[in-house]
Amino acid sequence: MVATKKMQNKITAAAKDVLLAPVYLYQGHKIKRDTVRLPEPNGERHGQVQLNNSPITSKGKSNNILNLMVVGDSAAAGVGSQTQQEALVGHLIPILTEQAAIQSAFDTLNWSLQATTGHTSFDILRRLYVLPAPSQPIDVMVLSVGVNDTTSKVSAAQWQQQVENIIAIAQRKFGVRELVFLSLPPMAQMPAIPAPLNNFVGAKAAILDNSLQQICAAHDNVTYMATNFARMIEEHSNGTPIDIRVMFASDGFHPSSLMYGYWAQQVAELIVKLLDSSTTKLSS
DSSP: OHHHHHHHHHHHHHHHHHHHHHHHHHHHHHHHHHSOOOOOOBSOSEEEEEOTTOOOOTTSOOSSEEEEEEEESHHHHTBTBSBGGGSHHHHHHHHHHTOHHHHHHOSEEEEEEEEOTTOOHHHHHHHHHHSOOOSSOOSEEEEEOOHHHHHTTOOHHHHHHHHHHHHHHHHHHSOOSEEEEEOOOOGGGOTTSOTTHHHHHHHHHHHHHHHHHHHHHTSTTEEEEOOOHHHHHHHHHTTSOOOGGGGBOTTSSSBOHHHHHHHHHHHHHHHHHHHHHHHHHHHO
């Protein structure tokens, strides 16, 4: 009975999408035509932060190094902010270096950003193939991927295979110790996407996101991070209703610098937790 009802719901949803297809097509073209194309912010895309005044050798290495790489699409690249300092990585690095757990475990933080606007899972996979193997294993790789797969013709099967391939090359070539996939954003809530297209796009994003969760759960040292957007709004509003548009850039699609700050806080908390857990496993 339950299975029959689910099947009926799928058929109803499919019929609705067929009827609304011309509307989706029109709205999609209108978004592409009218939406402001924001550039990737200027700023450093790699760096080294010395912690605790630890001495660095002539080769630029200290005893305990944390190697961090952020990879992905326009969100990872920081589109929506004016500079990299206001973007995801720009917020993330200072937060990490202020963590007592990071300061006590590491002498140096090496970080790099490998991200490009418009990149799909296939583009990111190709980028990882092209990049040279690092001289040292990457301790933490953070990946932002999926939005462009949602808005393109990537099937669920293609998505799953490409994510699996990303995991394989990250662990094999880059020696990634902890791999973190950021959840897809709530695309149905993006101000740039009008109804009913927002529900259609949001539904596809949810399908890819659910698949991503399952893939991550099937691999060791691969973590799906469910970004808590409700927490961002709560922390910013302080109990007062706010316009959700403040969390988005002027294009109504990418995060604002404000959202990047809250997002970075959540990513930093997860990284600290994963490294602590990983260190505990190694010492036990």
